[in-house]
Amino acid sequence: MTNPNNATITTVHTAEFTAGDALKIPTLRILRDDGSLYEGAVAPELDKATAIKMYDTMVFTRVLDERMLAAQRQGRISFYMQCLGEEATTVGSAAALTEQDMIMAQYREQGALRYRGFTLEQFMNQLFSNEKDLGKGRQMPVHYGSKDIYYMTISSPLGTQIPQASGYAYAQKLRGLPNTTICYFGEGAASEGDFHAGLNMAAVHKAPVIFFCRNNGYAISTPASEQFVGDGIACRAVGYGMKALRVDGADILAVYQATKMARDHALKHNEPVLIESIAYRLGAHSSSDDPSGYRSKEEEEKWRQNDPIARFRLWLVEKGWLNEADDKATIEALRSEILDALKVAEKVAKPGIEHLISDVYAEPIPALQQQLDELKAHIRNYPEAYPVTAGRLD
Amino acid sequence: MAKMNMLQAINNALDLAMAKDDSVVCFGEDVGHFGGVFRATSKLQEKYGKARCFNTPLTEQGIAGFANGMAAQGMKPVAEIQFADYIFPAFDQIVNETAKFRYRSGNEFNVGGLVFRSPYGGGIAGGHYHSQSPEAYFAHTPGLKVVIPRDPYQAKGLLLASIACPDPVIFFEPKKLYRASTGEVPEEYYEIELGKAEVTQQGKDITVLAWGAQMEIVQKAVEMAEKDGISCEVIDLRSILPWDADTVATSVKKTGRLVINHEAPLTGGFAGEIAATIQKMCFLHLESPIERVCGMDTPYPLALEKEYVADHLKTYEAIKRSVNF
Numbered sequence: 001m002t003n004p005n006n007a008t009i010t011t012v013h014t015a016e017f018t019a020g021d022a023l024k025i026p027t028l029r030i031l032r033d034d035g036s037l038y039e040g041a042v043a044p045e046l047d048k049a050t051a052i053k054m055y056d057t058m059v060f061t062r063v064l065d066e067r068m069l070a071a072q073r074q075g076r077i078s079f080y081m082q083c084l085g086e087e088a089t090t091v092g093s094a095a096a097l098t099e100q101d102m103i104m105a106q107y108r109e110q111g112a113l114r115y116r117g118f119t120l121e122q123f124m125n126q127l128f129s130n131e132k133d134l135g136k137g138r139q140m141p142v143h144y145g146s147k148d149i150y151y152m153t154i155s156s157p158l159g160t161q162i163p164q165a166s167g168y169a170y171a172q173k174l175r176g177l178p179n180t181t182i183c184y185f186g187e188g189a190a191s192e193g194d195f196h197a198g199l200n201m202a203a204v205h206k207a208p209v210i211f212f213c214r215n216n217g218y219a220i221s222t223p224a225s226e227q228f229v230g231d232g233i234a235c236r237a238v239g240y241g242m243k244a245l246r247v248d249g250a251d252i253l254a255v256y257q258a259t260k261m262a263r264d265h266a267l268k269h270n271e272p273v274l275i276e277s278i279a280y281r282l283g284a285h286s287s288s289d290d291p292s293g294y295r296s297k298e299e300e301e302k303w304r305q306n307d308p309i310a311r312f313r314l315w316l317v318e319k320g321w322l323n324e325a326d327d328k329a330t331i332e333a334l335r336s337e338i339l340d341a342l343k344v345a346e347k348v349a350k351p352g353i354e355h356l357i358s359d360v361y362a363e364p365i366p367a368l369q370q371q372l373d374e375l376k377a378h379i380r381n382y383p384e385a386y387p388v389t390a391g392r393l394d
Numbered sequence: 395m396a397k398m399n400m401l402q403a404i405n406n407a408l409d410l411a412m413a414k415d416d417s418v419v420c421f422g423e424d425v426g427h428f429g430g431v432f433r434a435t436s437k438l439q440e441k442y443g444k445a446r447c448f449n450t451p452l453t454e455q456g457i458a459g460f461a462n463g464m465a466a467q468g469m470k471p472v473a474e475i476q477f478a479d480y481i482f483p484a485f486d487q488i489v490n491e492t493a494k495f496r497y498r499s500g501n502e503f504n505v506g507g508l509v510f511r512s513p514y515g516g517g518i519a520g521g522h523y524h525s526q527s528p529e530a531y532f533a534h535t536p537g538l539k540v541v542i543p544r545d546p547y548q549a550k551g552l553l554l555a556s557i558a559c560p561d562p563v564i565f566f567e568p569k570k571l572y573r574a575s576t577g578e579v580p581e582e583y584y585e586i587e588l589g590k591a592e593v594t595q596q597g598k599d600i601t602v603l604a605w606g607a608q609m610e611i612v613q614k615a616v617e618m619a620e621k622d623g624i625s626c627e628v629i630d631l632r633s634i635l636p637w638d639a640d641t642v643a644t645s646v647k648k649t650g651r652l653v654i655n656h657e658a659p660l661t662g663g664f665a666g667e668i669a670a671t672i673q674k675m676c677f678l679h680l681e682s683p684i685e686r687v688c689g690m691d692t693p694y695p696l697a698l699e700k701e702y703v704a705d706h707l708k709t710y711e712a713i714k715r716s717v718n719f
Binding site: 078079129130136137138139140143155156157158188189191192193194219220221222226227228288289293294350351353355356357360365367368371372375378379381382385386388389 | 426482520692698
């Protein structure tokens with residue numbers, strides 16, 4: 001552009017609207033439901049070890065979700081969020097990154113977290129808010145984070161990570177790092193002002209960030225049809241001048257390929273890219289939600305058939321990389337491993353009382369230290385009322 | 395009269411307001427068909443149609459700005475912010491726009507009739523993003539009214555008064571009490587005057603002041619103190635802005651002592667404002683320093699919530715300190 005408005009001037013002499021549907025965004029699909037490839041589609045280059053790691057990660061989150069939702073129902077943990085139906089979305093994308101690419105997630109990306117190497121014990125410690133939790137028992141269950149594996153700690157307010165990802169990626173660029181930042185969010189969060197601010201900032205400042213929108217059809221009860229009128233979320237990226245891709249989110253090969261391509265582009269050109277993954281949030285929004293109040297069992301059943309794990313399993317079996325019998329045994333073993341870890345984590349003590357005031361600032365300010373001292377004196381007065389901390393005040 | 399919990403009382407108030415006045419509309423995230431994540435707007439879409447009760451996109455700043463626009467046109471939007479912890483993207487629209495609409499235009503325009511409803515407060519194992527009590531931020535903003543009910547009866551009357559109010563109101567609802575607090579509520583329309591505190595219990599030795607969900611906490615402390623022979627006067631502030639200094643001062647002139655309890659952190663909390671005003675109005679009547687029992691100056695914790703909160707035991711201790719000063 002050469003004009004001060006930075007806008008292309010294509011002159012006409014009769015007024016005419018430009019409609020949004022002039023833009024057609026294709027959806028990448030590689031793997032069919034039956035595990036075969038679409039005609040003309042080529043599977044991305046994947047070695048057996050990587051493919052099996054991807055599969056194992058998806059299975060892990062599926063079993064973890066089942067087990068921990070049950071634990072929530074039993075009152076053992078206060079809250080839980082499943083990623084049912086979206087396993088390929090987060091695992092396929094995380095697998096396409098390198099280990100030092102930053103991940104800034106929303107809250108339903110346990111697949112990406114597990115792929116990075118978050119251990120079963122770490123999951124459990126966070127879910128039980130115990131003293132071994134990296135977040136020191138401060139956040140609700142599923143608000144994971146780990147500096148070691150480049151996974152930014154989850155924040156509940158929606159969309160806040162989007163402009164942060166732009167800034168983080170810009171800093172990676174200034175530092176000359178060969179890394180990108182991937183930023184996950186839902187189609188609902190894309191309505192927040194932070195989404196628009198974050199995309200525009202990234203585009204203007206040429207930040208190598210991958211905006212990964214998990215369009216799963218629902219923001220709690222609100223269907224995507226009441227969330228926006230445009231063609232999905234991908235079209236907005238075009239409006240901000242960045243490249244966009246749309247993929248079938250239940251097709252792990254397509255997600256992997258799209259993310260590889262986005263990563264290469266972001267780093268080569270120092271430009272943001274947006275990927276919109278189309279899937280379905282098959283579970284409730286959270287353990288506090290009941291979808292029967294806003295959608296039908298028939299609708300859920302239809303999408304249950306579109307299982308990302310089953311599809312990938314068929315491909316792996318077909319390739320001779322996975323054996324159905326071994327697979328069943330692995331899942332059984334995983335169930336008992338998770339239950340064992342749960343039983344250990346729920347017995348670990350809660351964080352010590354000093355962690356009420358640690359990390360508010362780098363060092364506790366004097367007023368806080370005084371408040372803690374007063375609190376300790378108070379607890380000594382009423383030890384039976386504060387059983388978690390009364391026995392270990394010093 | 396009917397037995398209602400706080401959610402039913404709020405739902406009933408919205409229903410009556412919408413039936414009475416076509417200009418009343420309810421909207422917010424998940425507010426439409428689903429009736430809100432806490433079901434405060436349950437069945438309203440069914441009854442009044444999608445034009446008057448609807449889901450919005452997930453954008454609090456959008457909701458607040460949209461509400462400002464509707465109210466400026468003369469309608470009465472009752473906009474829900476799903477959790478008070480999520481009100482901050484709307485802060486600019488509320489603090490710079492809602493609060494100053496009438497003032498900046500020389501009363502050419504106003505957003506009277508606008509109500510922001512939002513569940514606030516802790517006690518639900520919600521950690522720092524589902525437990526905050528942000529009333530002090532808004533109390534620092536001239537042009538807004540800030541109201542917090544303690545039970546179903548109060549919730550209905552205060553919400554109806556807020557909708558009828560010619561000024562914009564932020565109506566924080568103690569979500570811990572949504573289902574836990576029940577009581578007899580008149581089925582017909584009634585208002586409870588904004589800006590007026592209520593003396594909920596007469597006493598002579600000390601005044602204990604709180605609002606919202608903390609009212610039942612201080613009540614427990616007061617019962618403990620009374621076993622020690624301390625006679626407590628209890629006040630529910632109900633309106634944080636404007637607040638009823640006269641009712642509080644009248645009480646403190648009688649008792650000579652004041653304990654203020656709130657959930658929000660101590661520093662910059664509204665108790666500081668109350669203490670400063672009351673010490674000036676009642677200086678020669680005070681027998682002891684005004685006590686504040688508040689949240690600690692940290693984000694709201696999760697695992698150590700019990701230790702953090704301004705509970706009945708801390709309040710009871712403050713009452714004793716004040717009396718024994």
